Amino acid sequence: MAGCPRSGCDGTIDEDGFCDTCGLEAPAPSTGSTPSTSSARTGTSSRPTAVTAWSTPTTSGATARSRRGSTRSTRRGLLGRGIVDIPSVPKRDPREAVLENPEVPENKRFCSKCGSKVGRGREGKAGRVTGFCAKCGHGFDFTPKLAKGELVQGQYEVLGCIAHGGLGWIYLALDHKVADRWVVLKGLLDTGDADAMAAAMAERRFLAQVEHPTIVKIFNFVEHQHGSTTTGYIVMEYVGGTSIKDMIKQLRTSADQTACLPLTQAIAYTLEILPALGYLHGIGLAYCDFKPDNVIQVEEQLKLIDLGAVRHVDDEDSPIYGTTGYQAPEVGKELPSPVTDIYTVGRALAVMTFPFDFHATYKSSLPGPAEQPLLAEFESYYRLLLRATNKDPLQRFGSAEEMRDQLEGVFREVAAAEDSQPRPGISVEFTPERRSFAVDKALDLVAVAASLPIPRVDATDPGAVFLAGVTAATARELIEELKAAPLQSVEIKLRLARAHIELGELADAKKVLNSTKTDPGDWRVSWHRGLAALADGNAGQARMAFESVYDSLPGEAAPKLAIAVCAESSGDMAEADRYYRIVWRTDRSYISAAFGLARALLVKGERHEAVDVLNSVPETSSHYVAAQLAAIRARTTIARSAGLSEQDLVVAGQQLTRLDLDDTRRAHAARELLESAHQWVDAGAPGTSGTVLGCRLVDEDLRRGLEHWYRTLARQAATRRDRIALVDQANRIRPRSWI
Structure with a gap:
């Protein structure tokens, strides 16, 4: 086996083309004679694993866990969501x-x-392209069946192969009966394989139902005679862009060999694809084989391609x-x-954003923050990946829409962290x-x-x-009415609690x-326990x-705000700073987070x-006024302001x-400020x-200024005792004179 060509890696490349140490795919040879795998294609695939399902279908729990279904799954938005700019990919x-x-x-x-x-x-x-398997005796044939210029069904003129996938060759063709439009013919890799043939036939039935702007269009299904053998071909839309996998390869060719997509770009792609998967789920289909290879960007649009693994969720017979x-x-x-589709999306998102050996070492797990700085920097992203790829299906996101909602929150958080510009959004889970709490007084847990926000009522x-x-009208009356x-439904019990x-x-x-x-997976009881x-x-x-709610809802601000409060109350100002900062940096409507972050910063000096x-x-x-007054105090209070300057x-x-300000508030603020100035001069x-x-x-x-404001406060005093005390303060602070 050849050694890994990547700098600093002493591993070897196995027969599958992946390094046994760094886990990354070997870079493609750069010689001109090697055919490039085209980025303009409708489907590519690493070796698919055929699995025969032997168990009785089980309920995934998605409907029960998710308080909402996929009713918005057909909604589309622009790449980047108007939050970040995603480079356009020209149509080839x-x-x-x-x-x-x-x-x-x-x-x-x-x-x-x-x-x-x-x-x-x-x-x-060189190895044989046709022959028989030494282990089971099954025949194989990896040669293309259609030649350039060949006419299929008297309608589709073949121009050549553009890629190969796990289930067959992909051909480019012209549709002479429909304005000479470009189409793609997808055939079987091994026409002697009954399972592969069955999968193609099943694909034809399923894809006749599919109509979504982010999913490649299927135009027709035709058959073509090759000698004594008849082969089926799916005729589909030609998508002339670049796959996400090829984008990553291009990055690794021109830059660092472990380079990945920017996190915001990878999340933007995933946000665009999740509605397409939700659409498939809504009509009873599972995609089964989601990965970066199967998503193509063309101009400013994404397309989900290679639907060969799509199957009905209750299909017990077809190969998986x-x-x-x-x-x-x-x-x-x-x-x-x-x-299970949610799991593949989580894995694909991880592969897009950081390098790791996802074929072997981390075949069913993820590296931790200690190994991947990106995961340490963006905790919410890490928690989202952990939930999406949880080994327990009941602990994953219950639907594509549910994952999309949380990923949207993580997206806003990451974008805000990159340029310090807030990216507020409306929560679908919390009010x-x-x-606002602890704005002009000490933190009070009661x-x-x-x-704190509360969960929205499940309709x-x-x-x-x-x-x-x-x-x-009162909590006591409410208790009696609820009893x-x-x-006694869940919502009634939560309101009673x-x-x-x-x-x-x-x-x-x-x-x-x-x-x-x-x-x-229902987090509402945990929130009320908190x-x-x-x-x-x-x-x-x-x-x-x-923390358990944060694990379930990594894109929500409410759990982070609550954790920040707990950290501050426990004296852990570093943690309080971190969580208050995430909330405030992302969404300026959480005023409590601003005051909490300021308190944590002042304690840290x-x-x-x-x-x-x-x-x-x-x-x-x-x-706003309370914040301005707090800023003045934070800037000038001697007890907190080491290094106080004239400029401050x-x-x-x-x-x-x-x-x-009203007269009383201005008088108090002026007295505080002049007291700090006097102490500084003194x-x-x-x-x-x-x-x-x-x-x-x-x-x-x-001293004259302080005397003025003490006497102003004395005139505003509510009691005689307070008025006398303030006049005494004015007399003590006034400049000394003979009068």
């Missing part, structure tokens, strides 16, 4: 796709019956096709289903914050429990209509939650509950960044002057020329 001249010397590479030759290697060279001699490293581990024991729940008609409900939490009746809330039975633990002051227990965060609260927020004081004074600050609120930064001026 179809003639450029034709292979000069079409042949199946030796490392791609396998027996279609038993999967053994066939047609391999020995002792320097998939690709090693992508196929879900339960396939073969259970039938393919929407959740907005019920109220208040947080009453402020399909039997109790949803009853909840919509609830009229109770008298004609049924929340009412108990609001009243501080935590034992009753936990009792209700313990009696609430949900399907595997709220109950927060109200009980147990941040550690609450965090465990919120990062005063100027805390000021920047508070100043980033938008003017449209009802807490001057800028803070200008900021306060611009604010539209500590021996150098000579200055600036002014703060009209006062020069000298002792006498600052």
Whole structure:
């Protein structure tokens, strides 16, 4: 076996063409005589693994777990979602796709019956392209059956081969009966294989139903006589772009040999493809063999190609096709289903974004953040991959739409991290914050429990209509009304538990939650357990509950906000900083995250960044003024402001002057600022020329300013005692004089 040509790798290339150490495919030879695998094609495939399903069909649990189906699966959007720019891929001249010397590479030759290697060279001699399998005796023939110029059904003129796939050769042809349009003919790789023939016939039946803008169009199914043998061909749309697999190969040829797609680009592609898979699932089909090879970009559109492995989800007889490293581990024991397709999407997304040996070492697992910096940098992305590729099908996303919703949130988070521009989105799972917390006071876990977002009501729940008609004005009245409900559904029990939490009746809330039975993967009970633990002051227990929700919903902001609160309450300011930062950087509607991030930064001594965060609260927020005042305090409070400068004081004074405040609030803020300035001057600050609120930064001026604001506060005081105390403060601070 040849050594791996990649720099720094001492592995060897096996007969399948992959390195046994780095796991990457060997770079293609660059000699001019080697035919290139065309990027303009309708289907390519690594060796598909044929599996005979022997088990009785099992319920995947997708319908029960997912609170929503795939009703939006036909919705399409632009590549990049308007969030990032995806480079356009020019449409190629179809003639450029034709292979000069079409042949199946030796490392791609396998027996279609038993999967053994066939047609391999020995002792320097090339392998046979026709013959019989040494293991099972089944015949093989890897030669193209159609020649250039041959006419199929008197309609399709063959121009040549453009690619080969796991189930057959792909030919480019002209349709002379329909405006000489370009079409593709897909035939069988081995016409003597009954399973392959059956798969093609099944494909014809399925694809007649398929009509989706992201799925390659099927025009016709024809037969052609080759001597005494009749071969079937599927006539489909020609897609003249570049496959995702070829994009990655091009990157590795021109740059780092382990290069992958930018994360935002790979996610954008996956977001575009998931509705197509959801469409297939909606009409009872499983795609079975999703991978980067089978997605082509042409101009600004994606196409899902190579539908040869598509099958009905309840088909117990047809052979199952998939690709090693992508196929879900339960396939073969259970039938393919929407959740096995979800697994392949997760695996393909990982392959697109970081290099790893997905054929062997990580055949059914993923490397961790310690091995892949990308996964350490984007925790939400890592958690999304873990859920999509969970070995337990019941723990995966329940539908393509559910995965798409969470991937959309991760996409916004990643894009915001790359350029620091917020990418807000509307959550399909949570309400907005019920109220902002810890804005102008210390963190209070009871208040947080009453402020965090709550799960949106599942409209399909039997109790949803009853909840919509609830009229109770208080939590106590609500409890009585819910207990008298004609049924006790999950939504009614969750609302009952929340009412108990609001009243501080935590034992009753936990009792209700313990009696609430949900399907595997339903995170709503865990969320309410977290709220109950927060109200009980147990941040550690609450965090465990919120972490499980984060695992299920990696694209949602609410779990990250809740985890940040738990970390702050436990004194882990590094973790609090990280999670508050993710939320605030992505979506500026979570005002609590801005104040939380500022608190974490101030504890860490990062005063100027805390000021920047508070100043980033938008003017449209009802807490804008509070944020501005907090920024002034963060900038100038002596106790927190090591390195306080004249510039800090001057800028803070200008900021306060611009604010539209009532008299009492302005007086308090002015007094605080001038007290900081006076302490700074009193500590021996150098000579200055600036002014703060009209006062020069000298002792006498600052004392006069403070005296003015103390007397202003005294006039506003609510009680005689407060007024006397403030007048005494004014008298103590006023400049000394003979009068």
